[in-house]
Amino acid sequence: MAYDELTVAVLGPGGTGGLLAALLSRAGHRVVCLAGEETADTLRTAGIRVHSERFGDFTARVEADTTLREPVDVCVVAVKHTSLDAALDRVPPAVLGDGLVVPLLNGVEHPATLRTRYRPDRVAPAVIRVESTRVAPGVIEHGSPFAEVDLTGDGVPRERLDALAEALTAAGPTTRVLPDESAVLWAKMSFLAPFALLTTRHGLPLGDVRTKYREELTALVEETAEVSAACGGPADPGGALARYDGFPPAMKSSMQRDAEAGRPLELDAIGGALLRAAERHGVAVPVTARLVRELRDAGH
């Protein structure tokens, strides 16, 4: 699988998926976006328009369909957790065959779900650091000056991961291959969960949360670090707090933006998964449990 010869399906060509689809297509790969009828029609006729300070403004042609009809080298899964089950019906395991399944979703539980459907040794989870928004079908605003991917996958042949990482890096987002899937997923979770839960619960940007709700933030960071450590992930609460302190005060989490827009939240995939892992390992997480309960009580 040479990096200039990939056929890549992208399930859910939104903020993250649409950006990667467009970048890979621009770099010369064959890209097939899998989406609902209307989005697929739009993409087939108009391509994907990207606005990005980092990668430029450009339009990329892509193929688009409502279901996968032939094997591909890689299927990037870039839907939100809330639509994962329905979306996966578009990727029949028998059609995908030997292709890698590369989920970009935040959270820690989806790789196991994917491994019940697809070859376990072809599921290669990735963590993406980016801020990218689907402002309309096929129109992507990449707002962050960064776009980085950590690719992992216990049991996945290393050369398959390396080939994809090479292709992604050449196309735009700097991509590393890292061992230890649990550590990679929990590193992202440890940073994301406190930030997402608190900004959404209080409806305030990070700058206000880290000053007005410092105690809650510190408790959440410590609880999450303990759960992460119990799950084989990193535990660096001081480092997480220092990172929050270094971000612009106006920064919002994507969960908070979803709440503001009235969209379903990835609350179960982040807060729910954290509570389930804590329970499994006997870690007390009273502040996390209260915040998740309050968010659920608020109808999320």
Ligand SMILES: NC(=O)c1ccc[n+]([C@@H]2O[C@H](COP(=O)([O-])OP(=O)(O)OC[C@H]3O[C@@H](n4cnc5c(N)ncnc54)[C@H](OP(=O)(O)O)[C@@H]3O)[C@@H](O)[C@H]2O)c1
């Ligand atoms: N956006 C970011 O900056 C960012 C950064 C890091 C991590 N993440 C994570 O990445 C994951 C994806 O987030 P996102 O922001 O890229 O989501 P998004 O912008 O909402 O895009 C999701 C895409 O999935 C499509 N979709 C929904 N249901 C579908 C179905 N049944 N079949 C096929 N396609 C379907 C939507 O189609 P339509 O276009 O037709 O609505 C949309 O294009 C999440 O877990 C998120 O937490 C996102």
